[in-house]
Amino acid sequence: xxxxxxxxxxxxxxxxxxxxxxxxxxxxxxxxxxxxxxxxxxxxxxxxxxxxxxxxxxxxxxxxxxxxxxxxxxxxxxxxxxxxxxxxxxxxxxxxxxxxxxxxxxxxxxxxxxxxxxxxxxx
Numbered sequence: 001x002x003x004x005x006x007x008x009x010x011x012x013x014x015x016x017x018x019x020x021x022x023x024x025x026x027x028x029x030x031x032x033x034x035x036x037x038x039x040x041x042x043x044x045x046x047x048x049x050x051x052x053x054x055x056x057x058x059x060x061x062x063x064x065x066x067x068x069x070x071x072x073x074x075x076x077x078x079x080x081x082x083x084x085x086x087x088x089x090x091x092x093x094x095x096x097x098x099x100x101x102x103x104x105x106x107x108x109x110x111x112x113x114x115x116x117x118x119x120x121x122x123x
Contacts, residue, residue, distance in 0.1 A: 014039040016103045025093045032078070035086045035103030046079065046086045049102040061102050064088070 017036045025031050037046065049061035065075050065088060074097075078087045086105075090097060 014041065014044070014105050016105055018103055025097075027094055029093045030089065030091045031093060032087050032089045033101050033103070035088075037084050037086060037103070037105045039084075039105050041106070045106040047104040047106075048075075048077070048086075048088045049104060051100040051102070053098045053100065061100070064101070 015038050017038070019034060023031060023033070033048075035046075035048075037044070046067045048064040048066070050064045051057075051059065051061040065072075065077055067077060067079050067086065069077065071077075074091060076089045076091075078089060079085070086103060088101070088103075
């Protein structure tokens, strides 16, 4: 039987704080999407979601990565609990990375950034 963890009362409002606007990148660039958070939860769970530009706003965001996830060739996270920061790093951007990205802290989630990647990078 799993250990019992008592429920904690919610003392405040959970929220994520993210810079607004669009990020423009060239194909092959590396970039970081920033997210800071506030929560009364002692052990918050943090996530990043991605919503394809062509399907926005008609489909749901898709799970991308969460804290303590294994890094992939494309995505990794940088998490600083003391500074309350949770950033996603995208390496070697591609046109298929053009999307609306959302940062989430359980159970709240909020708009992040719209990213456009141009078709080719000149040497």
